[in-house]
Amino acid sequence: MTTDERNTGWTYLMDMDGVLVHEDHLIPGADEFLTELQAAGTPFVVLTNNSIRTPRDLRARLAQTGLDIPEEAIWTSALATATFLRTQRPNGSAYVVGESGLTTALHDIGYVLTDRDPDYVVLGETRTYSFEAITTAIRLIERGARFLATNPDATGPSREGSLPATGSVAALITRATGREPYYVGKPNPLMMRSALRAIGAHSEHTLMIGDRMDTDVVSGLEAGLQTILVLTGISTRESVEMFPYRPTRVIESVADLVGRTANPFE
Incomplete structure (x- = not known):
């Protein structure tokens, strides 16, 4: 890539x-960074593997931290899962284990949610996984439903510590059925590409900023994006050396990009 x-x-x-928040707390400098992008009219998308909340709910959550991000x-x-299903099997049916972020996305593409011979079992994230719902999912997959999951994250954060995630x-379902799911979210580059299509952007002039080498950076690389790793989350400078690939740049936090968003590599 040239300077021009x-x-x-x-x-x-x-x-x-x-990158922007820790749970419900703003990461210092994130508000200035986003304000600069918005003032310059720079297109941006905030990504999350979490499928619990709708964009409207997430916007309200982020607003409480001081970040004003449109839906x-x-x-x-x-949303990435719904986009994938709309292209694969339009107007299909699914049995969903998840919350409103996932059920709303599937309803919006015309999917019927049912436990009677669905085309798919779609597994998302919830804070209240039910043994009954998991058992139903297992039995439907055994009967031929295709198995899809929103993301492969094994755990999620909480104030008390890690929680089991998607x-x-x-x-568990794979062990019971022998069927592996297709994961749509990061590190699948499909999530990046669907986000780019949603805003009409192109990979050659797109940056991915993330805090994890094993999801954010690798999915950005595989989608053809430049990547920036911030050290305000999971990965550290030391852990970067454990991977066979590297981000384009490593910085302490998004605060380091304030005043440099037009040319973050100078």
Whole structure:
């Protein structure tokens, strides 16, 4: 990539947790960074593998931390999953284990949610996984339903510590059925590409900012994006060396990009 190409204007994709916020707390500098992008009219999308909340709910959550992000700039694994299903099997049916972020996304593409011979079992994230719902999912997959999951994250954060997440429950279902799910969310680059299509952006002038080498950076690389790793979340400078690939740049936090969003590599 030449210097001239780097000055042509960027689109930013960025993870949410670990980049902009920790749980319900603003990461210092994130508000200034987003304000600068908005003032310059720079397109950006906030990405999250969490499928629990709708973009409207996430917008309200982020507003409480001091971040003003429009709904259309928020892209979840639930929306990516719905987009995938709309292209694969339009107007189909699904049995969903998840919450409103996922059920709303599927309703919006015309899917029928049912436990009677659905086309798919779609597993998302919830704070109240039910043994009954998991058992139903197992039996439907045994009868031929296709198995889809919003993301492979094994755990999620809480104030008390880690919580089992979609990937852990998917492993349980796989052990019971012998069927592996297709994961739509990060690190599948499909999530990046669907976000780019949603805003009409192109990979050659897009940056991915994330805090995890094993999801954010690798999915950005595989989608053809430049990548920036921030050290305000999961990955550290030391852990970067454990991977066979590297981000384009490593910075302490998005605060380091304030005043440099037009050319973040100078």
